[in-house]
Amino acid sequence: MIIQLLNGLVYGGLLVILSSGLVLIFGLRQVVNFAHGAFYTLGAYVALSVSAFVGFWGALAAAFVALSVVGIALDRFCFRPLQNRPHAVVLIITFGLFLIVTDLVQLVWGRESYSLLPPPDFTGPVDVFGTPYPVYRLVVLALAVVAAVALQAWLRLTRIGLHARAAATDIVATGIQGVNTDRVGALVVGVGCGLAGLAGAAAAPLLALTPSMGDAIIIDSFVVMVIGGLGSFGGSIVAAALLGQIQAFGAVYMPSLTTLLPFVLMAAVLVIRPTGLAGARIS
Amino acid sequence: MVLESSLPLPTRQASDSSRSRAARWLVWSVLAVVVTVLAPTLCSARVIAVSSQALMFGFLAMGTGFIHKHSGLLSFGHAVWFGLAGYSVGILATFSGLPIELAIAIGLVLVVALAALVAMVIMRSPGIAFSMLTLAINVAVFELFNRMRGATGGADGFSIALPETIFGVPTTSLQSPQTMFVIMGITTIVTVGALTLFERSHLGQLTLAIRENPERARFIGYDIYWPRVIVFVISAALAAIGGLLFTLYTGFVSPEVLGFMTSGQAMIMAMVGGTAAAWGPVAGALMFFLVRDRVTFLGDHWMLPLGSALIVVMAVWPTGLVGAADFVSRRIRGAARRLHG
Numbered sequence: 001m002i003i004q005l006l007n008g009l010v011y012g013g014l015l016v017i018l019s020s021g022l023v024l025i026f027g028l029r030q031v032v033n034f035a036h037g038a039f040y041t042l043g044a045y046v047a048l049s050v051s052a053f054v055g056f057w058g059a060l061a062a063a064f065v066a067l068s069v070v071g072i073a074l075d076r077f078c079f080r081p082l083q084n085r086p087h088a089v090v091l092i093i094t095f096g097l098f099l100i101v102t103d104l105v106q107l108v109w110g111r112e113s114y115s116l117l118p119p120p121d122f123t124g125p126v127d128v129f130g131t132p133y134p135v136y137r138l139v140v141l142a143l144a145v146v147a148a149v150a151l152q153a154w155l156r157l158t159r160i161g162l163h164a165r166a167a168a169t170d171i172v173a174t175g176i177q178g179v180n181t182d183r184v185g186a187l188v189v190g191v192g193c194g195l196a197g198l199a200g201a202a203a204a205p206l207l208a209l210t211p212s213m214g215d216a217i218i219i220d221s222f223v224v225m226v227i228g229g230l231g232s233f234g235g236s237i238v239a240a241a242l243l244g245q246i247q248a249f250g251a252v253y254m255p256s257l258t259t260l261l262p263f264v265l266m267a268a269v270l271v272i273r274p275t276g277l278a279g280a281r282i283s
Numbered sequence: 284m285v286l287e288s289s290l291p292l293p294t295r296q297a298s299d300s301s302r303s304r305a306a307r308w309l310v311w312s313v314l315a316v317v318v319t320v321l322a323p324t325l326c327s328a329r330v331i332a333v334s335s336q337a338l339m340f341g342f343l344a345m346g347t348g349f350i351h352k353h354s355g356l357l358s359f360g361h362a363v364w365f366g367l368a369g370y371s372v373g374i375l376a377t378f379s380g381l382p383i384e385l386a387i388a389i390g391l392v393l394v395v396a397l398a399a400l401v402a403m404v405i406m407r408s409p410g411i412a413f414s415m416l417t418l419a420i421n422v423a424v425f426e427l428f429n430r431m432r433g434a435t436g437g438a439d440g441f442s443i444a445l446p447e448t449i450f451g452v453p454t455t456s457l458q459s460p461q462t463m464f465v466i467m468g469i470t471t472i473v474t475v476g477a478l479t480l481f482e483r484s485h486l487g488q489l490t491l492a493i494r495e496n497p498e499r500a501r502f503i504g505y506d507i508y509w510p511r512v513i514v515f516v517i518s519a520a521l522a523a524i525g526g527l528l529f530t531l532y533t534g535f536v537s538p539e540v541l542g543f544m545t546s547g548q549a550m551i552m553a554m555v556g557g558t559a560a561a562w563g564p565v566a567g568a569l570m571f572f573l574v575r576d577r578v579t580f581l582g583d584h585w586m587l588p589l590g591s592a593l594i595v596v597m598a599v600w601p602t603g604l605v606g607a608a609d610f611v612s613r614r615i616r617g618a619a620r621r622l623h624g
Binding site for chain 2: 030031032082088091095097099100102107111215230259263271274275
């Protein structure tokens with residue numbers, strides 16, 4: 001029981017990191033990054049490759065930085081030049097990018113699956129209310145909380161965060177006030193994609209690394225984002241916690257239906273509140 | 284304001300009279316029928332085999348293109364309807380003992396009914412959420428069939444028991460590329476014609492108005508929910524017809540056909556072909572399959588060139604082949620007018 005609860009929290013934590021990145025990018029560019037799952041996968045593989053040289057924590061940072069650079073390039077060469085085009089064009093382009101990145105991962109690392117060991121200090125189990133539990137999973141949970149708090153602190157307390165929130169409300173008016181919105185866009189999309197890389201690297205010791213490892217979790221984070229109300233951090237955190245629990249308990253009590261359970265939740269939410277849990281904010 | 288995502292769709296100029304347009308339709312459809320009937324004798328057997336498969340997936344692409352054209356929505360999950368049609372007809376034909384004709388009818392009705400139920404839920408969340416949800420549903424359905432052991436064979440799929448004749452046509456000739464190509468060609472031409480007529484009907488025009496500006500359509504007094512549900516159901520039915528024909532042709536279904544990669548490919552076909560006219564996605568499908576048949580040397584690494592091609596098309600020429608054809612025909616007509624002085 002407690003094990004499932006914790007597993008749900010850990011998975012929910014990963015979903016929070018991933019969907020925060022999606023929400024961040026969506027807020028500014030009104031586009032859902034369909035390549036986000038591929039960035040998650042890429043983050044895991046980057047961590048795998050550099051962990052031998054810089055250790056696990058260095059690899060975690062490297063994945064974040066590498067994917068941030070990818071995100072900055074994405075903003076510079078895709079989102080910014082195409083910001084006056086219909087959102088559907090940009091959406092399809094990110095889908096094309098998903099194909100490219102997935103294939104590149106296969107080209108560079110091949111199709112076989114790899115595993116990444118957790119950091120040496122956090123390999124064993126730990127005692128949680130009398131039940132042994134892998135300590136690394138708790139590390140992932142802590143990491144998710146730290147990432148979410150840090151992101152909110154950045155957005156609420158710093159000047160650049162203020163600019164980012166202003167640009168998400170009205171990018172033109174923000175530019176007129178003298179804010180360099182190009183730089184804000186690069187930063188926001190960079191951090192958003194970096195979070196995908198961070199989530200991938202953090203998840204790497206929990207499961208096998210394959211080129212399609214991002215497919216399942218990105219679907220869940222899309223569901224989280226829709227249930228949460230697309231542009232809302234609070235909504236997606238609540239939805240991620242819910243979905244994490246549903247997946248964890250479903251895996252034990254209704255294993256054949258786990259893939260459908262998120263959609264039952266989603267259908268229920270959409271019938272009652274078509275714009276999601278925090279829907280009022282976007283419409 | 285809800286977020287509406289729609290591509291720049293060229294609304295074709297209705298400058299010419301309806302009589303000359305009808306004449307042009309007639310010329311094009313007669314031409315298309317002639318090409319369809321002659322092609323098996325003119326082209327190599329391989330091209331015919333590839334093309335008849337392309338036309339089956341062309342229906343899937345038409346469904347994807349139709350919903351984009353009439354609601355501005357991008358579906359990343361139409362392979363669900365393509366695959367479910369195959370599964371439901373396959374299961375009914377193999378295990379229920381019903382005559383195949385009845386199995387086909389019931390199977391299609393079941394899929395369309397399910398599509399209507401799904402549409403009533405997801406049409407409530409317009410724009411970008413729709414795309415994410417269709418993709419998510421597709422992955423879930425794929426996982427469901429992939430894991431389902433027993434009769435449907437899980438990841439391996441299963442062979443369908445087909446009788447000697449289907450609607451009076453011998454099954455062996457239905458499964459030969461030469462005959463199937465002609466059948467596919469004719470059904471495609473009829474469907475393209477029907478979709479073009481739908482566009483000009485009251486409902487078709489209303490859906491275009493809703494796509495352009497849902498708020499304004501509602502203020503005029505139209506209900507904007509049900510027309511969108513109908514558009515979704517029609518597009519799912521198109522995909523289901525394709526899936527049905529594909530299943531009868533191969534006599535086999537596996538979860539692969541309802542994977543989200545199939546949906547993604549259909550999206551690519553529709554976008555490369557262009558969605559402004561009903562023939563666009565079909566042209567896109569033909570191009571996709573004929574090119575893929577030539578680049579087998581790429582092996583497993585087809586996603587990289589495909590993704591790059593998609594990005595280039597979307598960035599440089601987002602109206603696809605339909606837009607290109609419009610551009611060329613406008614140029615020719617302009618030149619002709621200048622010549623006549």
